Amino acid sequence: MSKSITIIRPDDWHLHLRDGSLMAAVLPHTAKEFARAIVMPNLKPPVTTVDAAFAYRQRILEALPAGAQFDPLMVLYLTDHLTAEEVAKAKQSGFVKAVKLYPAGATTNSDSGVTNFDKVMPALEKMAELGLPFLVHGEVTDPQIDVFDREAAFIDSVLMVLQQRLPKLKIVFEHITTKQAAEYVLKAGPNIAATVTPQHLLMNRNALFTGGIRPHHYCLPVLKREEHRRALLAAVTSGSKKFFLGTDSAPHARHTKEAACGCAGIYSAHAALALYAEAFESVGALDLLEAFASKNGPAFYGLPENTDTVTLVKESWTVPASYPFGEHNVVPLRAGEEIHWKLI
Numbered sequence: 001m002s003k004s005i006t007i008i009r010p011d012d013w014h015l016h017l018r019d020g021s022l023m024a025a026v027l028p029h030t031a032k033e034f035a036r037a038i039v040m041p042n043l044k045p046p047v048t049t050v051d052a053a054f055a056y057r058q059r060i061l062e063a064l065p066a067g068a069q070f071d072p073l074m075v076l077y078l079t080d081h082l083t084a085e086e087v088a089k090a091k092q093s094g095f096v097k098a099v100k101l102y103p104a105g106a107t108t109n110s111d112s113g114v115t116n117f118d119k120v121m122p123a124l125e126k127m128a129e130l131g132l133p134f135l136v137h138g139e140v141t142d143p144q145i146d147v148f149d150r151e152a153a154f155i156d157s158v159l160m161v162l163q164q165r166l167p168k169l170k171i172v173f174e175h176i177t178t179k180q181a182a183e184y185v186l187k188a189g190p191n192i193a194a195t196v197t198p199q200h201l202l203m204n205r206n207a208l209f210t211g212g213i214r215p216h217h218y219c220l221p222v223l224k225r226e227e228h229r230r231a232l233l234a235a236v237t238s239g240s241k242k243f244f245l246g247t248d249s250a251p252h253a254r255h256t257k258e259a260a261c262g263c264a265g266i267y268s269a270h271a272a273l274a275l276y277a278e279a280f281e282s283v284g285a286l287d288l289l290e291a292f293a294s295k296n297g298p299a300f301y302g303l304p305e306n307t308d309t310v311t312l313v314k315e316s317w318t319v320p321a322s323y324p325f326g327e328h329n330v331v332p333l334r335a336g337e338e339i340h341w342k343l344i
């Protein structure tokens with residue numbers, strides 16, 4: 001009999017589902033593995049109001065495969081115009097679970113992001129008061145700052161300032177990629193947590209250039225040096241409850257990545273849990289996967305853990321070269337390669 005591991009059904013605390021036929025193409029992958037997901041609001045135009053989040057949530061529910069049990073947790077995209085009243089309405093709604101910061105211009109569809117924190121203080125104060133988490137894409141946008149240093153710079157220039165101004169605000173430092181971020185989160189109070197993607201646990205920046213330029217390994221924040229990958233693995237297997245699963249699965253049509261100016265984002269929803277299992281197994285810490293995938297996230301968001309389980313078996317399978325993606329296709333992480341864990 002092959003080796004297997006059974007854990008409480010996990011949730012994905014950072015996911016891009018896109019919309020329309022693109023969403024319909026990728027949603028089944030996530031709904032098969034996860035009970036819930038924090039659905040990122042960086043659509044075009046972004047999801048900035050509770051009403052827009054409600055409508056987007058309905059579209060997701062309608063696109064679910066028959067019989068799927070999946071609860072999309074919605075997020076408002078923070079713009080300079082978000083009011084304290086809209087924050088209160090979000091909390092009241094029950095289905096909006098967070099507000100997301102995209103520093104203007106930092107990543108895919110972030111043009112409407114925040115330009116000045118003074119403008120959004122009333123909204124942030126209301127979030128701190130109501131316990132509505134603030135999710136941050138933690139990179140500075142100053143083009144003078146080296147792209148590999150933008151996350152570390154964000155800690156000093158934004159995160160520390162935010163924490164000083166709003167010590168009670170719950171913050172999730174999304175998709176952390178550096179030892180500086182891991183250390184910051186470990187040392188901070190209980191209201192600061194972080195998500196970690198499979199790619200940042202499995203690859204370092206060499207993967208961007210293996211034998212030539214690899215657009216399907218390009219995401220933001222960009223992959224870092226090996227020492228950072230190791231620090232992230234150490235953090236997620238440290239026993240700390242501050243780190244939880246967030247794939248940042250971010251599908252882009254193949255032709256928009258294999259281009260002169262390719263989009264940032266890695267698609268991992270087809271094999272998310274198997275990829276995390278591989279990372280945890282690589283350091284002999286499979287027993288810690290359940291807390292990271294299924295317990296720490298709900299605890300931080302104040303939600304119950306899921307009541308059913310999933311099982312992964314040690315069984316190799318070959319990832320398809322691509323998956324359909326609306327009228328296009330998307331190249332998944334490990335396309336054409338073997339993965340050694342499989343969700344049954």
Ligand SMILES: NC(=O)N[C@@H](CC(=O)O)C(=O)O
Nearest residue numbers: 016107108219220250264265
């Ligand atoms: N991670 C990425 O590289 N891309 C994400 C946006 C994001 O999470 O920053 C996307 O929406 O494509």
Ligand SMILES: [Zn+2]
Nearest residue numbers: 107137174220
């Ligand atoms: Zn991001």
Ligand SMILES: [Zn+2]
Nearest residue numbers: 016040248250
């Ligand atoms: Zn993302």
